[in-house]
Amino acid sequence: MMTRTRNRTALLLAGVAWTASVIAPQMVFAQGQGPAAPAARPAPQAATSAPQVVIQTIRVEGTQRIEPDTVRNYLNIRLGEPVTADIVDKSLKTLFATGLFADVSVGIDRGDILVVRVVENPIVNRIAFEGLDKLEEKDLLAEMQLRPRVVYTRSKLQADVQRLLDIYKRNSRFAAAIEPKIIQLDQNRVDIVFE
Numbered sequence: 036m037m038t039r040t041r042n043r044t045a046l047l048l049a050g051v052a053w054t055a056s057v058i059a060p061q062m063v064f065a066q067g068q069g070p071a072a073p074a075a076r077p078a079p080q081a082a083t084s085a086p087q088v089v090i091q092t093i094r095v096e097g098t099q100r101i102e103p104d105t106v107r108n109y110l111n112i113r114l115g116e117p118v119t120a121d122i123v124d125k126s127l128k129t130l131f132a133t134g135l136f137a138d139v140s141v142g143i144d145r146g147d148i149l150v151v152r153v154v155e156n157p158i159v160n161r162i163a164f165e166g167l168d169k170l171e172e173k174d175l176l177a178e179m180q181l182r183p184r185v186v187y188t189r190s191k192l193q194a195d196v197q198r199l200l201d202i203y204k205r206n207s208r209f210a211a212a213i214e215p216k217i218i219q220l221d222q223n224r225v226d227i228v229f230e
Contacts, residue, residue: 087117
C-alpha cells in the first residue's frame with residue numbers, strides 16, 4: 036500500500052512538472068495583471084545591435100535652480116563614446132529617480148549633440164494647516180517629508196497626507212479628512228495648505 040502511494044505521488048509530480056514545462060512558457064503573468072503576451076524568443080545577435088551615435092556635446096535645457104553640470108553628471112553618457120537607446124533609457128530613469136524633475140526628454144541635434152530638456156519640480160515655499168483642533172502644527176510638521184525649501188513631488192505629498200491621517204487616527208480622530216491645496220507661486224515655488 037505504501038509503495039503504491041509513493042508511485043502515485045511520483046507520477047503525479049512528474050505529470051505536473053511536464054505540464055508546467057509545456058504550458059508555463061506560454062502563460063507569463065505580470066504581478067497584479069492579467070496574462071501577458073507570450074514570451075518573445077531572443078533575436079539573432081546581429082539584429083539586436085541598435086544604431087549607435089557618438090555624442091560630442093551634451094546640451095541641457097530648462098534648468099532653473101539646478102546647474103546643467105548636475106544634470107550631465109546623472110547621465111550615463113560620456114562624450115566621444117557610442118550611445119545606444121538602452122543607455123539613453125537608463126539615463127532618463129536615473130534623472131527621474133532623483134525626484135528633481137517633473138519631466139525629462141532627450142533628443143539628438145545635428146547628429147552629435149545630445150539635447151536634454153528638463154522641467155524641474157517646484158520647491159516648497161511654505162506649509163500651512165487649516166482647521167487644526169487639538170493637534171499642534173509643529174507635531175504634524177515633524178512627521179512630514181515635505182518642508183520649506185524641499186523639492187515638491189506628488190508622491191511625497193501623498194505620503195504626507197497618509198501620515199497625517201495616521202496621526203489623526205492615533206488621536207481618535209477617525210473621521211478626519213485632509214484635502215491638500217497646492218498654490219503655484221513665481222520662481223517655480225509652491226505653497227501647500229492642508230485643510
